[in-house]
Structure formats: C-alpha cells, structure tokens
Amino acid sequence: MALYLTEGEISQLLTMDETLAILDEMFQARARGEIVNKPRVRVAYPGGNYNLMPAGWTTHGIVGHKTYTVTPKGASFQIVLYGTDGSGLLAVMGGGRISGLRTGAATGYAAKLLAGAASGGPVAVIGAGFQATMQVNGVVAATGATDVRIWSRTQEKREAFATRMAESTGVGVRAAASAEEALDGAAVIVTITASADPVLMADQVKPGQTVIAAGINSWWKGEIDPALYEKADLVVVDDIDNAKVEAGEIMRAGELGRISWDRVVAIHDISGGLRAGRTRADQIIVCNLQGIGIEDVAVAEVVYRKAKERGIGLELPA
C-alpha cells in the first residue's frame, strides 16, 4: 500500500544534516554509475509552467520524479516514488520542504567540496528571499562557517533576514553594508536570486573564492556575469545535460565564446575522484546548480523509509 505524506509530516522526518548525508552518498553513487537522472521537462502555459524531474537510484531499487507547477500565485510540488522490483507505487508526498532542503544542502555540499582548505571560512550570501534561508543553513551545516554576510538590494530586508538567521543558526550572520563588504575575504560566495541581470560581476571575484550560483533555474537566469565563467579556473555543474539546456549563464557564456562546454565538470565526477576539484588555493571556482531530480528522489526515499518505520502518513487505498 502506497504512503501519502504531507509537508508537515515531512518536516518532522528530515533535517539539513540528514539531507547533506544523503546528497554526499548520492553523488558518490552517481560517480559509480548507479544513478539515472533525466533533464527537467518543462511545459509552459500562460502565466506559468509545469516541470517534471525524473530520476532513479537503481541499486536502491527506486525510481521517481518531482513535479511542480509555478504561477504568480505560488508553486505546488509533489514527489512520487516507485519500487523497481515490481512493487509499483510506493509514495506520493509534498515536494516543497524537500526541494528547499536539498537545494540548501547541495549548495553546502558543493561549498565544502570545492572550497578546499578555505572551507569553513567566511561566506557571502547574495539574496535574502525564502530559499536563502536554506542556503545559509546548508552552507553552515556543511562547512561549519561562523561568519556569514548577507547582501541584497533592500537594506531592511537583508537586515531582517540576517537577524533571523543569526538567531536560528546560532552563528554570526550579519547584513553587509555593501556587496563589496560581503565579498571581501569570503571563502564562499552563494548567489540565490531570481535575477535576470548579473548580481555578481567577474571583477568582484578574487583568487581563491568559490562561487555557488543556485538561484532560479531557467535559461533566462543570469545572476552571474558571463565573464566570470571565463575567468574561473574551474566551472562545475550538477548535471551536464541539464546545464546545456537550462544553465542560461553558461549557455550565454558559451555563445559569447567565453567558455567551452568541455571545460565544464559534473560535481559527482569530483565527488568520486574521476575529475579534479580544487588543486590550488588561489583558484577561482564557479559552481552552477540547477537542481536535479535525483536529489529529490534520493531524499524522498529516506523520508519514505523513515515514515514507514514510524507509522507516519496516510496509507492510500489501492
């Protein structure tokens, strides 16, 4: 019998630390070829779009997908899991909480993986919206950073956000007076905006810094200056196939002749030791995370198993 889980139930079943551990294991498994992940399918309609992200972890016997609709009135996320052993439908669950956590965790994971010895150093976060909460949580949990600087256009918003995050994380989160102040000496720079215009220019990034761009995923996205991809010593993405159709910044950098796709490395190849990550302290590394379906499916699998163990959720009639 399949299980139905609400967002509220999922919140009780999943922490950022667990999400980080799941992604760590998943990226290793992907390097071993145990993961199937399909590029996002988008269906556009007037005023919004509908998205499907299919994936599977074959050695776990799990396939599934996240789907969501986005409109000006809000978004609705669901994750569906199937067993590959003939068990069929296993679970239908809300996908909002999992999306937020895994996006923050992926940023934290990438920051730790790519910052090298500087991991744990100061973090600059550009953006102060809902998802920025998860980005701060993810990067603090993954790297142990204690100095987080927030920059966003509106002073009131960034200050309120920093105060809230300092309280909830218990580490030093403060609003910066300028982008420059936020970025100065940062080991990791996280961008998390919905901006179509660059919020981070190439000349603002100094040797040794690791940039994780995880803002809105769409070909029109442009929170990073295309020139930064040319300046970077290493460009990392969460999925090459997906990035080629969705990572607008890299697509534009490619069209401008500033970068060649053969220089772009998939994060799991670094996780698994198949490709080099950071090899020198002074390298500039830019990591563009679009979000991939296997992140949702892998996390949802753990949520499902925990819910079954604890007797949480609604058993759906067959």
Place this chain on the structure above:
Amino acid sequence: MALYLTEGEISQLLTMDETLAILDEMFQARARGEIVNKPRVRVAYPGGNYNLMPAGWTTHGIVGHKTYTVTPKGASFQIVLYGTDGSGLLAVMGGGRISGLRTGAATGYAAKLLAGAASGGPVAVIGAGFQATMQVNGVVAATGATDVRIWSRTQEKREAFATRMAESTGVGVRAAASAEEALDGAAVIVTITASADPVLMADQVKPGQTVIAAGINSWWKGEIDPALYEKADLVVVDDIDNAKVEAGEIMRAGELGRISWDRVVAIHDISGGLRAGRTRADQIIVCNLQGIGIEDVAVAEVVYRKAKERGIGLELPA
C-alpha cells in the same frame, strides 16, 4: 484540497462512450493548438522501465502526467493533475483503467476517422490479450461494427477471448480459423500484440483496408511489416515527435528507405481538417498509435470533475 481516486472508483466514473467523446474533443482542440504534449520520457532499470508522459490542455487550465513502472511482475500506473491557475495539485489517481480505456478509444476513434464509408464494416483483431478487450470495445463503440474476427496464435486463447467478447459486447465476435480468414473483407484491421516480429505482412493487406497498430509501444516493437508502411497510401500517427523516437516500425521503415517522415501525418491534423484523411475507398491507410500523455490527462480531467461532483474519492490532507 487534492483528490485521490482508486482504480475501482475510476471504473464507476468512466465509460468507453465518454472516453471516445473526450478524445474526439481533444484531437479537435489539438488541431487548434490548445494542447501541449511531450514525448514519453523513459528511465530504464534492470528488469523494467519507468515512464513519464507529460501533457496539458491549456484552455482547460489543466496540466498533468501519467507515470508508470513496468516489470515482469506487473505494471503500476498513476495520473497526476494540476490546475494552471495557481490551484496547484488537483488529483492523484490510478492510471490503469484510464490507460486501457483511452487506448481502446483511440483505436476506435482512428478506425472511424480513417475507414471512411467502410467504417462499421468487418473488423479483424490480431491479439487476444488484456488490451485486446479494450480495442474490441473501442472499435465496436466508435464504428458500430457487428462483425469482429479474432486472430491470435493460440486457438484456445482466441476462442475463449471471442466468446467472452461476444457476450460482453452483444455483437458478433468470433475466433477466425486463420489470419487470412480474419482479414478477408475486413474494413479495419487492429493489431494489439507485444510482438517484436511482424504479425501482419504487407501482402496480407488489401486496397481499402485501414490498419490500426496499437501494440506495445517501444522502439523494438515490430508487429507490422515495415514494407506495409511503404505500401500504404497514408501513414498516420498520434504524435509525430513521439513516433520519431518510439514507433520502431516506422523508424525501421525509414532506415530501410521505405518511407520518409514527411509522408507521416498526425491524426489531429486530419481531425481538424488541416490534412486529408481517406480520399478514396481503395486506399490502404496504416495508423500507428503509441499512446500520448494528453489522452490520459484529458480523460483524467473528466474523471476528476465527475468525482468532485459526486463526492467520490479521498481528499488528501495538504
């Protein structure tokens, strides 16, 4: 609040006649550009596969998908519907009953559309498995045929199937003694097998006959002799993009140089009068139906609306 519907509830809410009416309306709407349909996404895993079929009817404000897993132990089908107006998740329902009915209805619809004045004449059905039941129901309901001949390899199976279908439909359904006997004078030939080897050769099809091939969808499918696509005066499919990656028979006929894709017509273009269907009584027409997501989504929308009206189904907690 979203609605969950079981296969049993859906069976009470949907008839073949209604399914035919929905597909008729949908194909007309597709000719007017109101439909979005994405090619099936397949995720293969050891022993089976996982499939996603996204689609939307924008003027109805509905998007959704069917997903299913197939393994030797059986298949599990689900359909999920979303509102495009910001309402988000509308329904999660079993997709088995709807898949069966819409596949039969699509065959019936195509038979009526393409057989012209001969529609209602004798029907030969090759195959006597589960889905053949729905094909007989669909073609009888759509065309009013009263003479249905069943051919399959195993005498006992085809005779039991014919007896059962004669009882349930109330029209003349009989097992043929040979494929030739089944095909002789048939206006419509329906193939519904999982065969990778042709069960219908080009020289078995005579002028004026309409062939509807709706057996297992996969690039390795081959229930129709590739030469029949060359012999045909008109080749029709339910979706050109999908057929190019899934209709193994036409793909092989194309590779053998027997057919060019620009000769292949989408059924909705005939429904909407944009392309010619049958123009002469002696034409051979071959229609290859892979099944498309919008068939599932359009039928599920009506099931959902009827269930809401009648208070059927389980309201899922948010």
